Amino acid sequence: MSATRVVVVGAGMVAHRFLESLLSRAETPLDVVLLGEEDRHPYDRVGLSRFFAGDDAEAMTLERSVLDDARVRFVAGDPVESIDRGAHLVVTRSGERIGYDRLILATGSSAARPPIDGADLPGVFVYRTLDDVQQLREHVEGMSRQIERPLRGCVIGGGLLGLEAAGALQGLGAEATVIQSSDRLMSAQLDLPAGESLRRLIEQRGITVRTGARTTRLVAGPAGAVIGLEFTDGTAEPADLVVLTVGVRPRDEIARAAGLDCGDRGGVEIDATCRTSDPAVMAIGEVASFENLCVGLVAPGYAMAEVAATRLLGGEAIFGGYDLSTKLKLSGVDVASFGDAFATTPGALDVVYSDPVGGVHKKLVLSDDATTLLGGMLVGDASAYGALRPLVGSVLGADPAAFLLPEGGVTAPTGELPDEAVVCSCAGVTAGGIRQAVHEQGCEDVASIKTCTRAGATCGSCVLMVKGLVSAELTSMGRTVSSALCEHFDMPRRQLFDAVRVSGLGTFSAIIERFGRGRGCDTCKPVLASILSTLTGAHVLDGEIATLQDTNDHVMANMQKDGTYSVVPRMPGGEVTPEGLIVIGEIARDFGLYTKLTGGQRIDMFGARLEELPLIWQRLVDAGFESGQAYGKSLRTVKSCVGTAWCRYGVLDSTAMAVRLELRYRGLRAPHKLKIGVSGCARECAEARGKDAGIIATAQGWNLYAGGNGGATPRHAELLAEGLDDEALVRIIDRFFMYYIRTADKLQRTAPWLEDLDGGIDGLREVVMEDSLGICEDLDAAMDLHVEHYEDEWAATLADPVKLKRFESFVNAPTTADPSLAYTPSRGQARPASTEERRSGEVLIAGTRLEVRR
Amino acid sequence: MSTQTLDRTTTTAGPTWRRVCSVDDLEVERGRAALVDHAQIALFLLSDGTVRATCNRDPYSSAYVISRGIVGSREDAPTIASPMYKQVFDLRTGSCLDTQGKDPARLRTWQARRSDGDVYLLWGRAS
Incomplete structure (x- = not known):
């Protein structure tokens, strides 16, 4: 059977989704050609504004493996110029003629330029492609260097994209003004009261808004570039640059020229199967006109892509119409609209909650019997969007007000x-x-x-x-x-810990033979390494234990995206001497490492290759540094303020306590990382309550808080004990940590552990202060064992030739650098080159950066 | 392709056994990277004594790190988990057993064998 030749015109997000869906489901041979106009791999156009938040083009690239499929040929930068429907072939700009069995048009839209004078002047931009935003950024950066004051940028168009563009201009340091011809912002999604609420939020963010302002022309300055705008009411607005976001036009030129039926307002007409007027041709995404409407949103395009792929494979899917739900992606401004937001359904009822002071306006649209959710608008707090949007068309099942009121009213149903x-x-x-x-x-x-x-x-x-x-x-x-650790152990971590402790087994092979099955995995092996470390105090690279370690523990450094590592020497309590700083500076310079301060008050050096780690650590150890265990599921740092030593307000010596605690718990292996903070007074400058153990000085002594967490699920630590002296404080932390280490689940931090613990914080207090389980003596002994057995992992490794063998880059070329590494200069340092930079040859620093000095 | 007499280039381009290192250089259930011509290979010595060889490049991150992952098993398959994003591969075939929600991608594999205390790879264009 010969392969079906599918030609896809346009390589945007919808085309990418179509291919992904088609290739993953096809059971018959396919031969796919994807033809793109832009000289790029398909990328996330919806996330264009992320480009200004620091993401590079590489980060926005869509899943590459789709185009790496052997059935696909991808041609970038060679758009289709005509279709010969009679001969079933397309002709590209370069003259290539490509035959098709099925043709998919996914040419998308182009940014519209309004028919006003000056819309083509230098300094006027559109906001549609990566090239557009790259040019915009270069222009702003170039002008900023010439002009002393902040640049003035005007965005014409106050829709979703216009507001995102205004946010992007602000992000580049420009003053942003949004010019909207209608009476409100986001007029396609919001009614007047909601638009007014949004306006206040946007203005609070420092963006100027002009509504009801129709631009008559863009004014050129003496150099020929844009310098301002004029409006129908005779007023004017100065501008160093202008961004046009006044809508999009479907790219239907080649379809029209080929005689396919097109909508009155543009776009290639399709039926609910995504078929055009030619049965061999389908259209999907923004170029497709369904029921005489083209829509510039990605979600309906994705829906069409799925329908087209299903149909092409002989299935039955139909496109059920546009879902116009949208959510604005602008930091600090939460706006969403979904379903029948304007209540056009006959008899529809509104429920509105409005709080002008808090900047919140929410409206739900319900059916005439007030039971079925039809749509809504959320401004200022769109947290309910995710829960409400899937409910459109179904019975709400709760008092609608519950979804609108702030705080606690909404639970994901x-x-x-x-x-x-x-x-x-x-x-x-x-x-x-x-x-x-x-x-x-x-x-x-x-x-x-x-x-x-x-x-x-x-x-x-x-x-x-x-x-x-x-x-x-x-x-x-x-x-x-299931509470099983993984397929090799049926018991959870806590039970495994007890089993290993009671059995006294000390090797992985013996433990898995007795309590498990198979040869382990990347879940149970690191868990057992951690358990054995707590119980035996063995070095991370001792014998068989070494093979259980995750790469970070195995080489005692943190793996980064290109396979090199970062190095963090310990700086107890965040203290470092000038001599120490100089040594770190010299090492980073000699090995070409990128340096950055961590959130835990120490210094991270990035880009160290496997074979360089022992050389770097020899110099660090010689200078008196030791491993910071930044790589381990173990104590990371103890963050502190300067306390009574320097601070006018300090109550106790927080830095001295931080150093003491860090030296006590350094190297302690745990189910997950552990962090401590010590603040010298109630001002809490060390942010101790965001840590696993938070210590705050008071006139009565130390207050100890337990179970705090930063990261993705922030949680304040809860008060465990107050008014403690130094010795009592240390003993209670000993018991808290050791009890956690023995009883927590795999990768469970103290915050969720405490939530699961019987009795919560009160239960913990009973165990560690009142000894309700009679285990305190045992916990104390276990911690004393840790303190007694501590040795610097790196110093011990450097003294052992067998352990050092693990740092050879290649078994048959022990000091040869990984030839794939490549770097790009960025703000005076090096960073890994993106795939794009590698391809374009703009990589300025090769992998082997310098002769390593001992 | 048309039939032709074999010339010198086609006969020499076939795969041959190439010594890479000694078995003692490897550790049971911990990978090592090797450089063969300009290719980076990951070598694994399993608990039953067999040696497996895959490409050292992790297809999900494009970094050359596969040799630094954790060796294990999944049912009967010996496995390697990438240290970067934790995808798990079958060491025998290179197929991905746990894609972590990503599209399937595979590791290239080579035949490896032990002989007289040395590790050999079946190396060449057609492998």
């Missing part, structure tokens, strides 16, 4: 979501699809749902809802979530 509700709009997965994956494919957690359905694998915003659905479904099946 996972249990009662109808099967057809879309939970993941990126992958188009419904609640029913997730339930089915649990029932029929045996998925038991978010990771397996991601693999089976792709839900949650793209933007991740639905992960919590997916998790809720999975556990609700497992519960309804009468199942409890």
